[in-house]
Amino acid sequence: MLLEGKNSLITGAGSGIGETTAKRMAAEGAKVLVVDVNDKGGQRVVDEITAAGGTALFLHGDVTKVDEVDAMVAFVVDTWGSLDLAVNNAGLAETPGLMHELSPEAWAKTIGIDLTGTFLCMRAELRQFVAQGGGVIVNTASGAGLKATPGLTAYSAAKHGVVGLTRTAAIDYVKQNIRVNAVAPGTILTPAMSSFGDEQVATWSELMPTGRMGTTDEVAAGIVWLLSDQSSYTTGSVLEIDGGYMQA
Ligand SMILES: NC(=O)c1ccc[n+]([C@@H]2O[C@H](COP(=O)([O-])OP(=O)(O)OC[C@H]3O[C@@H](n4cnc5c(N)ncnc54)[C@H](O)[C@@H]3O)[C@@H](O)[C@H]2O)c1
Known part of the structure; x- marks a missing residue:
C-alpha cells in the first residue's frame, strides 16, 4: 500500500x-482526518x-478560521502522534x-476560502512539519490557476495564488524534508457539476480534447501519487489532470 x-x-x-x-x-493505508464545514457529508x-476497513475520523473545520485550522493539525498530532500528509x-x-460586476463580497468569499484558506492550512501544517522533521502537502489548484478562465475572476485569481503558494513553499522548505505539490484538475464530473444537468455536462465534455469530463478517481489517483514516496523527487510541481485541456 x-x-x-x-x-x-x-x-x-x-x-x-x-x-x-x-x-x-x-484504502492505501493512511489514517485520515476528514475536515469539512459540511458535517453530514x-x-x-x-x-x-470505516465500513470498508479503513481508519478515519471527522472534524468540523472551516479553512477560513485560524483557530479551527490550527485545531485540525493539533487533532491529528494528538490522536495519532504526527501529521505526515x-x-x-x-x-x-x-x-x-x-469582473466589473463582481461584488467585493463575492470576491472576498472566494479568495477567503480558496486562497487564504489554503495559506492558513499550509501555515499550520508547515509549522508541524518543521517541528517533526518532514511531511508532504498537496494542494488542489485548478486549470483556472494556470490560464484565463472567462467569467471566474476571483476563482482564477485564487487558484493562480494557490500555485504561487505551492511553488514558493516547495523551495523554502526543500531542505527540510518537506515536499509541496499541487494538482490542476480540468473539468471533473462531481455531484455538484452533474447537478447542472445533462446538457451542461455535454457542453463541458465537448470542450475537452478527450470528449469527456474527468472522474474524481482520476484526480484522486494523482493526489495519492504525489503524497506517496513514489514521487520522492517531485516538489513544486503542478500536475495537470485534465485530459490534455491545457495543451490543446
Ligand atoms: N470539480 C471540478 O471540475 C474542479 C476542477 C478544478 C478544481 N477543482 C477544485 O477541487 C476542489 C474540490 O472541489 P469539488 O469539485 O470536489 O467540489 P465540492 O463542492 O464537491 O467539494 C468541496 C468541499 O469543500 C467544502 N468546503 C467549502 N468551504 C469550506 C470551508 N470554508 N472550509 C472547509 N470546507 C469547505 C464543501 O463543504 C465541500 O464538501 C476545490 O478546491 C475546487 O476548486 C474542482
Whole structure:
C-alpha cells in the first residue's frame, strides 16, 4: 500500500474530489482526518471508509478560521502522534460573471476560502512539519490557476495564488524534508457539476480534447501519487489532470 502507516488530513473531504481522495488515501493505508464545514457529508465519508476497513475520523473545520485550522493539525498530532500528509482541497467558485460586476463580497468569499484558506492550512501544517522533521502537502489548484478562465475572476485569481503558494513553499522548505505539490484538475464530473444537468455536462465534455469530463478517481489517483514516496523527487510541481485541456 502506498500510504501505509501515514497520518493525514484532507479538507473539503465531505464530497466530490475530496471525498474520493480521502477514500483512496485510506484504502492505501493512511489514517485520515476528514475536515469539512459540511458535517453530514464528512461523517458519511468517515462511515464509508470505516465500513470498508479503513481508519478515519471527522472534524468540523472551516479553512477560513485560524483557530479551527490550527485545531485540525493539533487533532491529528494528538490522536495519532504526527501529521505526515496534508491535502488542502476545500474550495468553491463564485457565480460566473464579468469582473466589473463582481461584488467585493463575492470576491472576498472566494479568495477567503480558496486562497487564504489554503495559506492558513499550509501555515499550520508547515509549522508541524518543521517541528517533526518532514511531511508532504498537496494542494488542489485548478486549470483556472494556470490560464484565463472567462467569467471566474476571483476563482482564477485564487487558484493562480494557490500555485504561487505551492511553488514558493516547495523551495523554502526543500531542505527540510518537506515536499509541496499541487494538482490542476480540468473539468471533473462531481455531484455538484452533474447537478447542472445533462446538457451542461455535454457542453463541458465537448470542450475537452478527450470528449469527456474527468472522474474524481482520476484526480484522486494523482493526489495519492504525489503524497506517496513514489514521487520522492517531485516538489513544486503542478500536475495537470485534465485530459490534455491545457495543451490543446
Ligand atoms: N470539480 C471540478 O471540475 C474542479 C476542477 C478544478 C478544481 N477543482 C477544485 O477541487 C476542489 C474540490 O472541489 P469539488 O469539485 O470536489 O467540489 P465540492 O463542492 O464537491 O467539494 C468541496 C468541499 O469543500 C467544502 N468546503 C467549502 N468551504 C469550506 C470551508 N470554508 N472550509 C472547509 N470546507 C469547505 C464543501 O463543504 C465541500 O464538501 C476545490 O478546491 C475546487 O476548486 C474542482
